[in-house]
Amino acid sequence: MGRRAAVAATATAVALVLASCSGGGGGNDDEGDGGGGGGGSDPDATLNLALSQDVETLLPMDSNVGDNISVLDVVYDGLVRYDPETTEPYNYVAESVETEDNTVWTIKIKPDLTFQNGEPVDADAFARAWNYAAYGPNAMANNYFFERITGYEEMQGETDDDGNVTKEPEADTLSGLKVVDPQTLEVTLTGPFAGFGTMLGYTGFFPIAQECLDDIEACAVQPIGNGPFQVEKWDQGVGLTATRWEDYTLEETPEYGAIEWTEYTGEDNWPDFEAGNLDFAVPPPAEQQAAAGDPDLQERYVEGPGAALTYMAFPLYKDGPWKDVEFRKAISLAVDRQGIIDALLPSQRVPADSWVVPDVVPGGTGGTCEWCAFDPDAAKAALEKAGGWPDGEKLTIHLGQDATEQELFKAVGDSIQETLGIPYELDATPDYFARRGARDFSGPFRANWFPDYPLNENYLAPVYASGDAKNGNVEFGYYSADFEAAVKAGDEAATLDEAVAQYQEAEKILATDFPTIPLFVAQNTYYYSENVSNVVLDPFSGEPKLRLLEVTNG
Incomplete structure (x- = not known):
């Protein structure tokens, strides 16, 4: 289809336009394929999900695999989010994203937003996160996403084949990143890039609280987010619990109360789904035919085009x-x-x-x-x-x-x-x-x-x-x-x-x-339980869009 992204850079100022997406309460029933629970979400309900990729960290700047991203998508908010049907970006934490030359970008941040510890989500919150990610010795998985910003090379230094630092970086901040005022961030790229605005919803560009950077190891397992859910406990290798953050003020917040992720080796979670312990699963090859022939399961099946x-x-x-x-x-x-x-x-x-x-x-x-x-x-x-x-x-x-x-x-x-x-x-x-x-x-x-x-x-x-x-x-x-x-x-x-x-x-x-x-x-496919409805799959990762789900737990 060759869908056009929402940022169309021209010689004059261009802004990311706020597209309509789901509001609070899990979204509109017309947006999803799922039946199931119906009747809206239960504020006391718990969504039960699986993690299958040996998740090691919940630092946004260090997370670049599907399971990390799926968790962080409800724990953090980015400057933009992506429409699940068109993939077009729309402003979320950002009030506007503008450029006149595709090189200097001005980002206005909505006022009065906070992290879950009360710190402001402002220009400094994004600048500190991006600088930490871009600093080579920190060895963040999403480091390379910042290579287009002026000053990135000076922050890398040099290492030998064993990872030992042989030359310290010349700088520890991006010279192309300027906090103009509490709500304004100016980004200067090394050269024009018309697609910069489309990148800003990616996990690596999420903001970080100062308290998080003060104890980065603690924050990797107990993140301080700015999204609708907050991590209560993560027993690594076993499971992760997140509960709804009641002070969340933006539009896209589900009405169910908690998410329980259970960690599995590989994708060995189908038996637990069949036993009613998980709300989503994909059968392994050996179970494909049986699942396809089960009329009850077929009523709780969703599919869509994939990107992987x-x-x-x-x-x-x-x-x-x-x-x-x-x-x-x-x-x-x-x-x-x-x-x-x-x-x-x-x-x-x-x-x-x-x-x-x-x-x-x-x-x-x-x-x-x-x-x-x-x-x-x-x-x-x-x-x-x-x-x-x-x-x-x-x-x-x-x-x-x-x-x-x-x-x-x-x-x-x-x-x-x-x-x-x-x-x-x-x-x-x-x-x-x-x-x-x-x-x-x-x-x-x-x-x-x-x-x-x-x-x-x-x-x-x-x-x-x-x-x-x-x-x-x-x-x-x-x-x-x-x-x-x-x-x-x-x-x-x-x-x-x-x-x-x-x-x-x-x-x-x-x-x-x-x-x-x-x-x-x-192809994005999932079977889901009778406890969930309004099921929409993310066109990128193929995972359920957790903010759109309605959960009833019976």
């Missing part, structure tokens, strides 16, 4: 057959995407044929991947052109310890082996993310990405750009001067529409270089 792209990446930083683009083409052409989906996850995945998921963000179109169709003959020809596969060696495919993904990638490996005769083994490792960051893989590996903000650039630059011609991007070592030039051209475009078109040119370069293999796009 699963792909196979290669350790291009390491010698191996994968450094030949023909080998990468052979692997892609050997994967029967549709057959795997039909056998394991019908309705939960669709075959991927692009690096930007179509119809989710501006600029997303299908069919950009020429070698993503299953073609055994073409796969064998490409492998022969690449020189074949070394006799007696196994192809190791690395991934995390998620039961569904292990079944999915076993099927991928089986398809490669059957088509090309390449034996394989799965390396499902509990420290997957650490190993990936340390470049510790000896073969291809599963990777996944869903956008943090609604722009095709977010599928491209954060994953593939690095500015490092020698080492390439951190995770798999890809570098292309042409790709980076195309991304830069998008950044410097005068309008968002022009930027989107330039980023599409960058995707075409990926399609030629073929550094990764698009495999599957997740």
Whole structure:
């Protein structure tokens, strides 16, 4: 659909327009697909959810995986939020976000907002959070989101391969971040970027209370938010409890009283859902058919288009057959995407044929991947052109310890082996993310990405750009001067529409270089209990929009 984002930068002042979204009381029944409890929320009701991604922190600047973000979405408020149907940003904590040149941005913050400890949510609250995140030695996961702001480079310093600081940063604050007055923040970028306003609803841009920074370790497990729910207790590895903050003053606050998250290894939560202990779950592959044939469950089923792209990446930083683009083409052409989906996850995945998921963000179109169709003959020809596969060696495919993904990638490996005769083994490792960051893989590996903000650039630059011609991007070592030039051209475009078109040119370069293999796009699906209604799924993460839910507990 190529939806246009709400920020359209021009030569004159532009503002993020406040779009209508749900108000208090969990939203309008017309917005959701869910039946169930009905009759509005019960203020004493508790929502029961699962966490499945080994959550280690609740610091917004250090949280960049789905489960952290899902929790923080109700504990914190950002400057903008995203419409669940269009993905367009609309002002929330921000009163206005304006620019005349796409380089200097003026953010006005609504007055009289506070954190849950009574501190003001003002320009200082955002400045201190962004400076902490951008300071290299703090090693925050969302550090790179601030690289567009002037002064970022001076805050990084240098480290050796073991992580030891060899050169201290020259600065500890962003020179491009100026608190004009208590309600006004001025942001100066290193160059024009028409999409800056679309980024501001992402978790990494949330504000932080001073009390939080004074004891950052405590705040990582007991955050001091500014959203409609506050964390009461987090027993890490077991469960997390949040209750409604009664002093919350903005519009989007549910009427139910509490949320209980239970932590699971992988996605082993379906039995608890069937037993009535969870309000949302997705069945594992082995239970798919039974769930689809259960008429009661089908009445409590919701689905929608997804944004999460699963792909196979290669350790291009390491010698191996994968450094030949023909080998990468052979692997892609050997994967029967549709057959795997039909056998394991019908309705939960669709075959991927692009690096930007179509119809989710501006600029997303299908069919950009020429070698993503299953073609055994073409796969064998490409492998022969690449020189074949070394006799007696196994192809190791690395991934995390998620039961569904292990079944999915076993099927991928089986398809490669059957088509090309390449034996394989799965390396499902509990420290997957650490190993990936340390470049510790000896073969291809599963990777996944869903956008943090609604722009095709977010599928491209954060994953593939690095500015490092020698080492390439951190995770798999890809570098292309042409790709980076195309991304830069998008950044410097005068309008968002022009930027989107330039980023599409960058995707075409990926399609030629073929550094990764698009495999599957997740369809957003959930089964839900009789206790919940007005179920709307987040188009980015695929998680239920907790602020829109109505909960009755019977």
